[in-house]
Amino acid sequence: MQESRKDLAIEQVKKSDVERGINVLWFLLAIGIFIAFRTYPPMAIFLSAPLLVSKLIALFCTIPIFLGGLGIRSIDGFIEAFQKHITAVLLVLFVMIAPFILIDSYFTSYLPKYIDEKIDKEGVYTKARIYTFKYNRNRYLDDTSIYIYLRYFDKKKQLYQQKVALNVGGLRRGLRPNQLIEIKYLKDNPRILRIIVGDNVEKFKHIPNRRLKYQDIPELFRRQKDSKALYKYLNTLSNDWQQVWYKDEYHYWNYLKHISFKISNDVLVMDISSLSGFRIPNDVVEALPSVEPDVKVIITTEYIVYIFETSYTGLADFTDGVNYEFSPLNKRILAVFKPYNQEEINNINEEAWRIYYYYEKGIELSSEDPDMPILLCD
Secondary structure: OHHHHHHHHHHHHHHHHHHHHHHHHHHHHHHHHHHHHHHOOOHHHHHHOHHHHHHHHHHHHHHHHHHHHHOOOOHHHHHHHHHHOHHHHHHHHHHOHHHHHHHHHHHHHHHHHHHHHHHHHHEEEEEEEEEEEEEEEEOOOOEEEEEEEEEEEOOOOOEEEEEEEOOOOOOOOOOOOOOEEEEEEEOOOOOOEEEOOOHHHHHHHOOOOOOOOHHHHHHHHHOOOOHHHHHHHHOOOOOOOEEEEEOOEEEEEEOOOOEEEEEEOOEEEEEOOOOOOOOEOHHHEEEOOOOOOOOEEEEEOOEEEEEEEEOEOOOOOOHHHOOOOEOOOOOEEEEEEEEOOHHHHHOHHHHHHHHHHHHHHOOOOOOOOOOOEOOOEO
């Protein structure tokens, strides 16, 4: 009798040790799954459905923790525990919400950083064409997801079509179907990519990605005779500047920043219709002379600036493959910068009339005539 009790106790101890060993195995499995997803994350799938992937990873990691918490050995054991100890099962399930949320939050934050670092170190730049957008409306979360569909070739001339979630602030603005944009993809897996617009410009190209400011005007004049140096300077400010030889001079435009200009013979002509943040500092303004035509003239310490509305800009802007040089239904705000000149200031009214007349009539200036203007004061 005494020996049978002793054998029973030993058996219970062995059983307890086995159960503890099984629990440890479940927890080790959860840790292994976590490490595996952290080391080899499903990057391509994540780019297409980031929220879904992070939640699936969290679920895969949490299930072993849940089973370990219940001491489950098999499917039969889980069914038995669910039938006989439903309260304990629900309690453990409720406790599992915390690790699920923590793991989901971790991978939601970790995966984009992991992909960014990998693309930044190993990525290759190329051009991709947008062929459509897709909007997914979530009625329950009151949220709209935007996806962009791209076509591009890798270095081996293989064509790829990829769906990418637009998760960069302000990305949608300025992008449209059939547009060419810059991307950076992983050489070993071209489906892993980032669109180089918005915040990604600063992140991957390490440039400020800003619009032109008044402080940039001297730099433009300084490089006006060297188109390569000017183009290079523009691309240190922001991405996707375009340069084209048009009507015997270089024209520059940026469809993401909504600006175009040309500069030659000490005349800078700029379309500032979309440059709401472009300002001439008050401390450099010397005078605001009144002129007869509908032209605003600003005289600064360095420049004479003419600002007016016109249907004809004289600027090449081939966004979407269409030249918006002439827009009869949508007038543009044009600004002309010319170096400070006392003789011109003495005849400011005549010069304002001359510029305004040429642009309103849509008559192109000859190479001997001055070029055109734009800007706003604080």
